[in-house]
Amino acid sequence: MPSKKSLNNGNKITLEIGVPQKGNIKVHSQIINDLSSGIYSSPSSCVKELINNAYDADAQSVVIRVKPIEDSISIIDDGSGMNAVDFDNNFAWISKSNKRNNGELSPKLKRPLIGKIGIGFIAVNEICEELEITSTKEGEPIKFRVNINFKNYYQEETVAEDGIIKGAYSLINEEEDSKEHYTIIRLLKLKESVKNVLDDRLYLSEIVRSKHKDFDTVTFDSMKEILDLHTQKNLKSFSEDNAYIQFIIDLASYIPVEYIPGGPVEGFKRKTLSEIIKLHENLNFKVDLDGIYLKKPIYFPYKELSNVVEFHDEVNTGDDTIKFKGYFYIQHGLLVPRELNGVAIRIRNIPIAEQYGFDPTFMRYPNYMEQLFRNWVSGEIYIESGLEDAMNIDRKSFRITHPHYLALQSYLHHLLKNKVFKIAHDEIYEVAKEERTEEQKKITTDKKKKILKTKAVTYTKKTADKKPKVAQVNKNEIKAPIKILKSSSQNTIVELDEAEIKKFKKKDWEVLENVFLIFELAYKESKGDINSLRSLFYHKINEWKDIK
Amino acid sequence: MTKQPVYLHNSSHKDFIREKWIEFAQEMLTAGGNLSLITFPAEEMQDLHLFATKGLIEWEQTETGGYKIKKGKVTCFEKSDKIWMKLSKKLINATVEKEEIGSYFQSKYKAIMSKQTKIFPADVINLDYDGNISKNKVSIEDTIGLIFKYQALHEKNFSLFLTWPQTENEDEQSYKDMLKQTIEDNLDDPNAVQFKEKFETFFDSLNDLNYEQLSIIGLAKVIIKKASEHKFEIFKNEFYLYGEQNRRKMFSILLNFEFSKNARPHKIYSKDVVKSLTTLTDLNEKSN
Numbered sequence: 001m002p003s004k005k006s007l008n009n010g011n012k013i014t015l016e017i018g019v020p021q022k023g024n025i026k027v028h029s030q031i032i033n034d035l036s037s038g039i040y041s042s043p044s045s046c047v048k049e050l051i052n053n054a055y056d057a058d059a060q061s062v063v064i065r066v067k068p069i070e071d072s073i074s075i076i077d078d079g080s081g082m083n084a085v086d087f088d089n090n091f092a093w094i095s096k097s098n099k100r101n102n103g104e105l106s107p108k109l110k111r112p113l114i115g116k117i118g119i120g121f122i123a124v125n126e127i128c129e130e131l132e133i134t135s136t137k138e139g140e141p142i143k144f145r146v147n148i149n150f151k152n153y154y155q156e157e158t159v160a161e162d163g164i165i166k167g168a169y170s171l172i173n174e175e176e177d178s179k180e181h182y183t184i185i186r187l188l189k190l191k192e193s194v195k196n197v198l199d200d201r202l203y204l205s206e207i208v209r210s211k212h213k214d215f216d217t218v219t220f221d222s223m224k225e226i227l228d229l230h231t232q233k234n235l236k237s238f239s240e241d242n243a244y245i246q247f248i249i250d251l252a253s254y255i256p257v258e259y260i261p262g263g264p265v266e267g268f269k270r271k272t273l274s275e276i277i278k279l280h281e282n283l284n285f286k287v288d289l290d291g292i293y294l295k296k297p298i299y300f301p302y303k304e305l306s307n308v309v310e311f312h313d314e315v316n317t318g319d320d321t322i323k324f325k326g327y328f329y330i331q332h333g334l335l336v337p338r339e340l341n342g343v344a345i346r347i348r349n350i351p352i353a354e355q356y357g358f359d360p361t362f363m364r365y366p367n368y369m370e371q372l373f374r375n376w377v378s379g380e381i382y383i384e385s386g387l388e389d390a391m392n393i394d395r396k397s398f399r400i401t402h403p404h405y406l407a408l409q410s411y412l413h414h415l416l417k418n419k420v421f422k423i424a425h426d427e428i429y430e431v432a433k434e435e436r437t438e439e440q441k442k443i444t445t446d447k448k449k450k451i452l453k454t455k456a457v458t459y460t461k462k463t464a465d466k467k468p469k470v471a472q473v474n475k476n477e478i479k480a481p482i483k484i485l486k487s488s489s490q491n492t493i494v495e496l497d498e499a500e501i502k503k504f505k506k507k508d509w510e511v512l513e514n515v516f517l518i519f520e521l522a523y524k525e526s527k528g529d530i531n532s533l534r535s536l537f538y539h540k541i542n543e544w545k546d547i548k
Numbered sequence: 549m550t551k552q553p554v555y556l557h558n559s560s561h562k563d564f565i566r567e568k569w570i571e572f573a574q575e576m577l578t579a580g581g582n583l584s585l586i587t588f589p590a591e592e593m594q595d596l597h598l599f600a601t602k603g604l605i606e607w608e609q610t611e612t613g614g615y616k617i618k619k620g621k622v623t624c625f626e627k628s629d630k631i632w633m634k635l636s637k638k639l640i641n642a643t644v645e646k647e648e649i650g651s652y653f654q655s656k657y658k659a660i661m662s663k664q665t666k667i668f669p670a671d672v673i674n675l676d677y678d679g680n681i682s683k684n685k686v687s688i689e690d691t692i693g694l695i696f697k698y699q700a701l702h703e704k705n706f707s708l709f710l711t712w713p714q715t716e717n718e719d720e721q722s723y724k725d726m727l728k729q730t731i732e733d734n735l736d737d738p739n740a741v742q743f744k745e746k747f748e749t750f751f752d753s754l755n756d757l758n759y760e761q762l763s764i765i766g767l768a769k770v771i772i773k774k775a776s777e778h779k780f781e782i783f784k785n786e787f788y789l790y791g792e793q794n795r796r797k798m799f800s801i802l803l804n805f806e807f808s809k810n811a812r813p814h815k816i817y818s819k820d821v822v823k824s825l826t827t828l829t830d831l832n833e834k835s836n
Contacts, residue, residue: 065636068621069666071644076633134629143629184629222611291610291640
């Protein structure tokens, strides 16, 4: 057990004038207390801490059960387990965890450890009143069962000599087969607000239009199905879906699991992308949440106008080197879901950012620059070494003045400016522009064919009028910008007077051209009868509206 | 640790009893075809497989290799950590509680009574014990009492199956006394005259009952007493003794109950109590 030391009451600074005094800046456990309460307020942020603990304990399979009752959450892992003493050392003293005492890698599978000070564990008291842990270690013929009560400590802060008490536990050791190794964690008596997030019965009943709300079941069979449904429903943001689905996606964003098949970027077989995908497959870490495997919810289906920029690089700052690799995906048009727009910086595979892990500011890339293209981009940076010291204790943000942060920021901004946004402009925007023009032309021609009820429309320029004699000039003569010279079901010839057309704004002309064509047609068919002209004109205008 | 004799879950007798569960449970299917079931499925989940095969519940295999309940509501109880883990992995969208059913019902009393949990009401409650029921933390008498109380809250008809092994040598004395006392009380109960008359046609005194008779009559009476207190009438019942040669003897009681809102408890009791003496079918004799 770590040594205990009483904290004194400050640095004994006095108000005496002119006497030099010395003091220390100290971290009192109150700070840890405040931090742990504020950081982990959502169910997903609490549960991901427990999953990542299982990962650190070399688990290969984690099973989470929430449905259908939603008044408890059970988490079972096949990791190395612990005994009662390990539990007390690592989890009963928040911020004094010994997790990294034996190195930076997990003992068996040599995974880079995610947890550091054990602060994540206390997160659970934010979502449940009671916690039950049962665990056993391979080679030891005992297991322990501990029941932790948080509820009694919600109201009043109980300050002990060496910290603040957040819960009280009762523990018992029992016999167990020495071959077994597992940990079972059960979050009991979930708070109402958490139950509301997990209970999507109403939402499901709306989907299946069922009258039997008590019997409606989870309708998704895989993470891919959830994302496909978003595409079908044309959702622009994860936040447009119900709270339970958001919980699943958020949870999957912060744990070291594989990508959705085809993800992160479909259709690009590049070296670094393949390495990143393989890296996750090799972790052999599966998390089963109510029958679906959680997978990184990053999946950009193949788009013709898109590209990928990869990098595997390092930057130096003083004596330190930051090594990293990653990619940026660039597509034509707004990137959806919006939460994936930005950059996810992953330390030990876990993204350091609020909700879903992406930093939409691209490490504070100047707001006024590339306002269009920054909406088309999503990227991930896997940190291989360095940067960890720049991370704040909440694991959701960085100290932006830290040299490591500044070095990476500089690299990233340079990459964005000189490569990513350049590709967005030169290879996507410009190509799209030509295509857009072509597409627009085709649409316009098709509309005209429909208006004129002909298979082809041929344009001819109006030849310049012979200069009339002064006496013949009629100031009231109306010059038509457009005239139908010949019309048939096979081909219609339209004469354009470019000089007249130029009198109209280009934007207006697209509409006016059609109106003029309709008028010309109506005029021809009416054979000069004004009533017939009116009726034919409006009839054709209405037809045109349908075509539009 | 004393090793308990292992009871094999696969036998023709057990299969017969399982088929009987289906027969009784089918009568409880609601109009929507959904069945709410509370059970102890053990590792093999044979009862659930049968319920699924017969269409009383529907499930489908998931990408994780489990079974996801698609139709029906399933609640399971399992005390052993190892089996609980296996069941939790296998069953999706089912509730798997790691507690003795009686303790669970007691600890959740407030929540269940205020209808804050989703377990009750149930259509079928299958108490399929394979261990000694006299050693339960919460007595079988209290557990059954709570079941009727919770079902009565929803005024819900249901099937109750109770299966347990003959463990005379290991049974707690207090349990044995409870069985005897229950029958004795009935013999003196003016509401149970019919029971007394029928009892006396078979036996001269309480001491004439062998342990099988004592167990099955005693527990059936406990159930009927609790049922009548909460206005549940029996409309279908069968009692079995089984266990092939060299295997442990087992008891099985199958009862279908109907909630009778306007009935008087003592009337139900005096009518139903005699059913505890309905012929006990010994599957060994039947097969001979």
